[in-house]
Amino acid sequence: MTSPAIAVTELTKRFGSRTVVDRVSITVQPGEIVGFLGPNGSGKTTTIRMMCGLLTPDAGSGRVLGHDILRNQSAIKREVGYMTQRFSFYEDLTIAENLSFVAGVYGLPADAVSETLEDLGLTSRRAQLAGSLSGGWKQRLALAACIMHRPKLLMLDEPTAGVDPKARREFWDEIHARAATGLTVLVSTHYMDEAERCHRINYISYGKLISQGTVAEVIAAAGLVTVILRGGRTAEAQERLTGQPGVDQVAHWGSDLHVIGRDGPALRRAATAVAIATGARVIEAETSLEDVFIQLMGASTDNMP
Amino acid sequence: MTNFLSLRRLLTIIRKEAVQMRRDRITFAMMLGVPLMQLLLFGFAINNDPKGLPAALVAPAQDRYSRALVSALELTGYYRFTHPQVTAAEGERLIATGQVSFVVTVPSDFGRKVMRGEHPQILIEADATDPAVASGAIGTLGTVAAQALLRESGTEAEAEASAAQKLDVVVHRRYNPEGITQYNIVPGLLGVILQMTMVMMTAMALTREIERGTMENLLSMPVTPIEVMLGKVLPFFVVGAVQVMVVLTAAKTIFGVPFVGSLWLLMLGVLVFVMALVVLGYVFSTLARTQMQAMQLTFFYFLPSILLSGFMFPFRGMPTWAQWIGETLPLTHFLRLIRGVMLKGATLADIAQPLLTLTGFAVFFSLLALSRFRQTLD
Ligand SMILES: Nc1ncnc2c1ncn2[C@@H]1O[C@H](COP(=O)(O)OP(=O)(O)O)[C@@H](O)[C@H]1O
Numbered sequence: 215m216t217s218p219a220i221a222v223t224e225l226t227k228r229f230g231s232r233t234v235v236d237r238v239s240i241t242v243q244p245g246e247i248v249g250f251l252g253p254n255g256s257g258k259t260t261t262i263r264m265m266c267g268l269l270t271p272d273a274g275s276g277r278v279l280g281h282d283i284l285r286n287q288s289a290i291k292r293e294v295g296y297m298t299q300r301f302s303f304y305e306d307l308t309i310a311e312n313l314s315f316v317a318g319v320y321g322l323p324a325d326a327v328s329e330t331l332e333d334l335g336l337t338s339r340r341a342q343l344a345g346s347l348s349g350g351w352k353q354r355l356a357l358a359a360c361i362m363h364r365p366k367l368l369m370l371d372e373p374t375a376g377v378d379p380k381a382r383r384e385f386w387d388e389i390h391a392r393a394a395t396g397l398t399v400l401v402s403t404h405y406m407d408e409a410e411r412c413h414r415i416n417y418i419s420y421g422k423l424i425s426q427g428t429v430a431e432v433i434a435a436a437g438l439v440t441v442i443l444r445g446g447r448t449a450e451a452q453e454r455l456t457g458q459p460g461v462d463q464v465a466h467w468g469s470d471l472h473v474i475g476r477d478g479p480a481l482r483r484a485a486t487a488v489a490i491a492t493g494a495r496v497i498e499a500e501t502s503l504e505d506v507f508i509q510l511m512g513a514s515t516d517n518m519p
Numbered sequence: 520m521t522n523f524l525s526l527r528r529l530l531t532i533i534r535k536e537a538v539q540m541r542r543d544r545i546t547f548a549m550m551l552g553v554p555l556m557q558l559l560l561f562g563f564a565i566n567n568d569p570k571g572l573p574a575a576l577v578a579p580a581q582d583r584y585s586r587a588l589v590s591a592l593e594l595t596g597y598y599r600f601t602h603p604q605v606t607a608a609e610g611e612r613l614i615a616t617g618q619v620s621f622v623v624t625v626p627s628d629f630g631r632k633v634m635r636g637e638h639p640q641i642l643i644e645a646d647a648t649d650p651a652v653a654s655g656a657i658g659t660l661g662t663v664a665a666q667a668l669l670r671e672s673g674t675e676a677e678a679e680a681s682a683a684q685k686l687d688v689v690v691h692r693r694y695n696p697e698g699i700t701q702y703n704i705v706p707g708l709l710g711v712i713l714q715m716t717m718v719m720m721t722a723m724a725l726t727r728e729i730e731r732g733t734m735e736n737l738l739s740m741p742v743t744p745i746e747v748m749l750g751k752v753l754p755f756f757v758v759g760a761v762q763v764m765v766v767l768t769a770a771k772t773i774f775g776v777p778f779v780g781s782l783w784l785l786m787l788g789v790l791v792f793v794m795a796l797v798v799l800g801y802v803f804s805t806l807a808r809t810q811m812q813a814m815q816l817t818f819f820y821f822l823p824s825i826l827l828s829g830f831m832f833p834f835r836g837m838p839t840w841a842q843w844i845g846e847t848l849p850l851t852h853f854l855r856l857i858r859g860v861m862l863k864g865a866t867l868a869d870i871a872q873p874l875l876t877l878t879g880f881a882v883f884f885s886l887l888a889l890s891r892f893r894q895t896l897d
Pocket residue numbers: 229234252253254255256257258259260261
């Protein structure tokens with residue numbers, strides 16, 4: 215059983231005359247944790263909805279867990295766990311009632327609810343209305359509800375938005391523990407540190423998939439060079455560097471200045487000259503994923519309609 | 520079968536809807552409050568016998584008997600003789616133009632018949648277009664007139680006394696071929712109340728999920744269109760049953776509406792009617808995108824169904840085109856059914872026609888709703 219969990223090609227979705235998802239192809243192997251990244255409005259949610267049978271693509275095709283996404287949407291719904299971006303359980307039902315609803319719809323045994331409550335540590339609060347939970351607890355409830363039927367594939371749409379760092383950490387530990395038992399996970403996010411927790415990432419911008427692979431591969435593929443200017447008159451240095459040949463991004467990081475560009479030699483020449491003029495040291499550095507994404511975003515705005 | 524309809528999933532949805540319904544205090548209160556309020560409002564209108572209604576007297580003889588009658592009628596408070604001496608033609612014109620609500624005709628041989636102890640007759644023509652107006656006034660008529668004659672005869676003659684007992688008051692309810700009385704309103708009200716709550720509540724069924732953002736989750740689960748539809752409309756049968764009990768109890772105890780037919784037949788009719796209503800509401804909720812739109816659709820439907828169903832105006836008195844529209848409304852058929860059963864003691868065979876029509880509506884609306892239901896967010 216090595217057929218991919220997700221294999222979709224050239225998915226396209228238009229809303230009116232706007233192409234919101236433009237020929238996106240994604241492959242996810244079983245047991246992988248794959249990140250789906252991109253700025254707000256880039257089409258992540260729309261793509262995920264097409265893959266879990268909630269939207270019909272205008273073009274493209276593919277299979278999710280072996281089921282055709284155009285013809286067998288109901289089979290996909292039975293086997294996939296989908297966590298929506300916005301909390302979409304019933305706020306006027308209690309935690310236990312929400313879970314029993316899910317259990318009933320998936321035909322799960324009666325003790326599934328109490329087990330899940332136990333796992334969540336919510337047994338004592340089972341009679342609390344879901345709407346009265348904090349963001350972090352809502353997210354845990356939603357996650358618990360969508361893995362209750364033991365799906366083989368999880369699709370999580372920005373599951374950690376608005377959740378505090380500790381809860382985020384625990385959430386990712388949970389995801390990794392599940393993946394170790396063979397669960398496949400596709401998770402959308404715009405947090406860089408979360409991207410680095412994924413086995414592979416797909417970066418989408420303005421509806422187009424513009425980079426995919428492991429974090430190292432994505433960074434390498436971008437072909438960026440980064441140098442750091444440390445010390446000296448940072449503000450003046452930033453002003454001088456902006457717009458210089460070879461310099462694509464100049465960003466403050468604490469008291470350092472990160473200077474990033476595609477043309478290494480030109481970048482180093484400009485950086486050295488400015489460093490001398492402002493009394494700073496030049497240090498060679500690794501390019502971060504965030505730098506890459508900012509670069510990619512800048513590039514893809516150019517082909518916006 | 521499990522692919523289209525699983526009992527477990529259906530019960531799960533029903534339970535969820537029932538809990539949500541119970542928690543939504545305002546809506547829940549409305550479901551029970553609206554029927555009570557409507558009943559009392561309309562009931563008040565029924566009980567509120569309008570007094571001092573304008574009347575015309577056509578009495579060629581103008582003898583003491585007719586004068587006694589007139590003063591007795593005025594004493595009841597219902598009649599006010601604004602036109603105490605008119606000809607038959609004038610009386611006809613006055614009631615036709617609505618200047619008077621009654622025309623009382625005392626024939627010229629009235630006095631003679633009283634003295635001879637024969638059957639004296641008076642004719643009361645009532646403008647019964649508004650049944651509430653006419654009913655109280657007419658109800659008291661016979662005894663009042665008879666007592667007036669008795670008093671007038673005094674000790675004079677036996678013949679006159681017996682004539683009073685034989686007094687024949689002929690009442691013509693005009694402009695109202697179906698002869699609507701106050702009793703017609705309460706059964707009709709049951710239809711209107713059921714329609715109002717059933718359609719309005721189910722029209723919110725899907726739009727509420729869409730507006731609260733829970734639709735995406737619901738659709739991502741393996742529920743089928745038919746399960747969602749049934750799960751969302753079936754709980755309203757319980758609400759409907761409660762409303763039926765409230766209205767029927769009130770009809771009997773407060774308004775004294777007679778119930779001559781079979782209760783089971785009535786329940787059967789109500790069941791089919793409610794079925795048609797809840798799926799109609801559900802159709803609205805598949806058409807609307809927001810709860811506001813659902814509300815508007817509902818009211819767009821309410822207006823003609825109250826005006827053209829025979830609830831407000833006698834059905835047979837409406838122009839043909841209005842009757843045609845009326846035929847397409849479930850309420851019209853339900854009114855025929857319930858008035859038949861409650862007031863006329865209709866049998867199953869008598870109400871087969873409206874029963875079948877209502878079933879047809881229910882099936883048609885269900886198919887429409889299922890074809891409209893989108894299993895995706897497209
Ligand atoms: N149902 C819809 N109708 C019209 N436009 C939509 C709809 N859903 C999403 N969009 C638009 O498509 C774009 C992509 O949205 P989305 O997939 O939610 O992006 P992301 O999840 O990456 O933030 C946005 O510009 C959004 O406004």
